[in-house]
Amino acid sequence: MTKIVTAEQAVADIRPGQTITSVGVIGWFTPDAILQAIRERFDRTQEPRDLTFYFPCGTGDAVGIRGMDHVAVEGLMKRIVSGSYINPVNPVTGRRPALMSLVQENRIEAYTWPIGASMQWLREVARRSPGYLTHIGIGTFIDPDQTGGRLTSKATEDLVRKITFEGRPMLFYPAWNLDVGIIRATTSDDLGNLSFEDDPMLSSALALAMAVKACGGTVIAQVKRIVERGSRAAINVRIPAALVDRIVVVPEQMMVTDIQLDPAYLGIENRPLDQLKTVPFSPAKIIARRASQEVRKHELSIFGFGASSDIPLVMAEDGRLNETTVDDYSFTTEHGSYGGVVMNGWQFSCNINPRAVIDGVSQFDLIDGGLCRFAALAFAQFDASGTVNVSRFGTVNPGAGGFTDIAQSAQRLVFTGTFTTGGLKIDCTPEHGLRIVQEGRSRKFVEQAEHVTYRLRDGVARGQSALLVTERAVFSVTPDGLILEEIAPGIDLRRDILAQMDFTPVEIRDPLPLMDADLFKP
CATH class of the missing domain: 3.40.1080.10 (Glutaconate Coenzyme A-transferase)
Incomplete structure (x- = not known):
């Protein structure tokens, strides 16, 4: 059975109440077509509902590459945990992102974490540890003595705890389950071995895929092209097929906002x-x-x-x-x-x-x-x-x-x-x-x-x-x-x-x- 499917097929069995996680850094590295497919399924069927979204970093620009703004709709999104949020004014409409309205109007459970924690937490989920322990952020917004990272009053769960470890105050982020992971790469073979020739970052893609698989979940990869097995040096394949369940091919995927492809970001062409x-x-x-x-x-x-x-x-x-x-x-x-x-x-x-x-x-x-x-x-x-x-x-x-x-x-x-x-x-x-x-x-x-x-x-x-x-x-x-x-x-x-x-x-x-x-x- 082939792993290569359409975006619609890739998201067809996401169930109500599941937790979805996705890579993306502003307009960079955003698997936009898959996030859009989740929204389009919801618009057609009102399913899946009450999803939790975990974004290690702000995903999409909310304008040309909408990213997390695709899924920012009440009913579809119940909770969001993100390392950052995107808040530009749309130059055409003059509006702020839909996600900002959901947060400011207290219509969802919204949390924000430091990106260091949001990425390193994935590694702890991947190795099935109890969670992530760090001294970074003591006394700041993420400290439960401040807000614990809550952005809305609907966000009532304690996702971060303050504990004492060997006499020192620390922040502890307990691990929880991830059901579906959405990642992006440049190239895949039919098996799902992923390489990143046209992407100038790797972000948390590997850690995210490992975390989702450790939870028994499904990993969906958006790529630009399919190549034959064995056509790339194995050392250049950064995510193995064992971590990838479905592949969605999007030939026109952007490198980043306003840029289809620029080799100068890859270090293979020098820009004066x-x-x-x-x-x-x-x-x-x-x-x-x-x-x-x-x-x-x-x-x-x-x-x-x-x-x-x-x-x-x-x-x-x-x-x-x-x-x-x-x-x-x-x-x-x-x-x-x-x-x-x-x-x-x-x-x-x-x-x-x-x-x-x-x-x-x-x-x-x-x-x-x-x-x-x-x-x-x-x-x-x-x-x-x-x-x-x-x-x-x-x-x-x-x-x-x-x-x-x-x-x-x-x-x-x-x-x-x-x-x-x-x-x-x-x-x-x-x-x-x-x-x-x-x-x-x-x-x-x-x-x-x-x-x-x-x-x-x-x-x-x-x-x-x-x-x-x-x-x-x-x-x-x-x-x-x-x-x-x-x-x-x-x-x-x-x-x-x-x-x-x-x-x-x-x-x-x-x-x-x-x-x-x-x-x-x-």
Whole structure:
């Protein structure tokens, strides 16, 4: 009996109440056709109902590659557990993803986990251990003393427990059953041996397949093409047929949002760095330029989503990163691409001109082990107690992604973000420096953060160093609070900085240095 089936056939026997898990990283690596087939079956038959969905990372962009938004419908989805959530505005409709409505309107049980835990938990399920034990996340949103990762009041189960192990507080994620796993690859033979020639990441595909099979479940693989048995070197087959039950062929599957296939992401075609896209002049570009001054050669450096992912592109645009120097820098993201240049926007997660790629579970082993000594991460809120929030604020619930693992484990940290948000407008001239034309509607330096993604002051107390870089000021972080280290030329200290904060820095350098004027040149 052949394993090759249609997407409709692949999902035909998913039963009500089952738990479905899928790979995917934004638009990368998303088995979109299979997730769509689940939704289409539900629309036709109102079955299957009350499913639990487990996404180790935010899956799909909710626009062209809808991913988890396909299955974001009440009745079909009862519960979701995800390492991150996708929340873009659709450029055509102007709407937020359907999944965000379900969360914000408390219509499903929604949980968010750090991506490190969501990936490493799969390994524990695969080896039938009681669960995943870690110190990462103590005191943050995932700690049961905070929210235990709950995003809605319907989410009442304790999926994470706080225990004491050898006198140390730890977080324990109990194992539970996975019924159906959906993975993606480039190529399969008729047996189901999978390789990844056109995919620049491996994510959690292997761990997910092993976990589902250990639970006695079904693994469905979406691939681009079928090849003859024995036509590939066995060393290039990363998932064996014993872990794959069904194969769905989707010849037109995208590499990522807006890109059908780009060999430069695979490391088999070198993209000249002077041909990379440029970052438009904006507050984010000023921030990326200043943050890039903290990047060192020969230090494994990891970059997060948002303004921090602009840093390598700005370095290339300004000539610091070129064909001669590129291999003096070691750049990565939480998804396992090494070398070359980290990309931003929808293309964040993979690197142009990479030198190596490892799987996502191994990448978080490396991150949690502290091997990424330098990290540049975005921030949405910073509060008077030294807490950083990126995971939940206002009506946005993006989750932490890899932030908590990265922030807790790196030695040198730079947090990037505009001073205020929501309508901020600036102007720069050589004569007057930076001028705030319109202040943002929302403050980011707040008395108390809405969500605890990382307690930075605790990290600084145990030896981490940290800077907060904005378009108008640079702060260092101490156990006692913020020190204002630099100010942009043209900025008024009281009007543009102190009056826009809900708390006061513990110190202002005197004399107060100006940020480099070159940062503000268009």
